[in-house]
Amino acid sequence: NAGVTQTPKFQVLKTGQSMTLQCAQDMNHNSMYWYRQDPGMGLRLIYYSASEGTTDKGEVPNGYNVSRLNKREFSLRLESAAPSQTSVYFCASRTDRAIQYGYTFGSGTRLTVV
Amino acid sequence: QKEVEQNSGPLSVPEGAIASLNCTYSDRVSQSFFWYRQYSGKSPELIMSIYSNGDKEDGRFTAQLNKASQYVSLLIRDSQPSDSATYLCAVNMPNTGNQFYFGTGTSLTVIP
Numbered sequence: 001n002a003g004v005t006q007t008p009k010f011q012v013l014k015t016g017q018s019m020t021l022q023c024a025q026d027m028n029h030n031s032m033y034w035y036r037q038d039p040g041m042g043l044r045l046i047y048y049s050a051s052e053g054t055t056d057k058g059e060v061p062n063g064y065n066v067s068r069l070n071k072r073e074f075s076l077r078l079e080s081a082a083p084s085q086t087s088v089y090f091c092a093s094r095t096d097r098a099i100q101y102g103y104t105f106g107s108g109t110r111l112t113v114v
Numbered sequence: 115q116k117e118v119e120q121n122s123g124p125l126s127v128p129e130g131a132i133a134s135l136n137c138t139y140s141d142r143v144s145q146s147f148f149w150y151r152q153y154s155g156k157s158p159e160l161i162m163s164i165y166s167n168g169d170k171e172d173g174r175f176t177a178q179l180n181k182a183s184q185y186v187s188l189l190i191r192d193s194q195p196s197d198s199a200t201y202l203c204a205v206n207m208p209n210t211g212n213q214f215y216f217g218t219g220t221s222l223t224v225i226p
Contacts, residue, residue: 042217043202099165099206100165102204105158
């Protein structure tokens with residue numbers, strides 16, 4: 001099925017460990033995004049990529065890095081995990097053909113840092 | 115002031131009633147507006163988009179946009195228990211590279 005695939009779905013890390021969240025889309029979208037969702041805070045943008053080869057910071061980029069590996073894949077890396085990064089992470093993609101198209105979200109990664 | 119604001123609720127309506135969800139936004143040049151439904155433990159799912167003033171209907175859902183008042187709403191007619199979810203309002207912000215900003219969501223419960 002077409003869509004956005006995220007891995008892993010669940011992860012527990014110890015403080016200071018690193019990990020990479022993977023995201024791939026097969027809809028030929030140019031734009032890809034990483035959000036985190038925390039209770040009472042809504043969805044907050046971490047990083048986005050408007051096209052292959054470009055990345056930009058969002059609202060809450062500290063502690064994260066990203067790589068737009070190709071048009072399909074956009075990964076998020078936590079170099080040294082902290083308890084404050086416990087959250088649900090969503091990858092999303094969007095066509096930029098017209099303004100009326102919204103995001104398609106992946107199924108999310110529930111990350112706990114202990 | 116947050117870019118996108120919604121009442122967090124919870125909003126409870128009886129089955130068969132109309133549920134009304136509201137959202138205000140701060141950037142006057144925003145062009146497109148979206149409503150997402152999110153079930154507990156699931157990812158957001160797009161249910162409506164609107165970019166022109168007025169109403170847009172899709173089945174039991176009607177989105178309403180008033181750019182002068184910087185206000186967008188979602189009406190759900192004949193509410194069903196399966197509509198119980200959190201509804202997220204999203205607004206594109208052209209001055210920030212067309213990022214989407216999300217409200218914190220309104221929790222809706224439809225009581226059978």
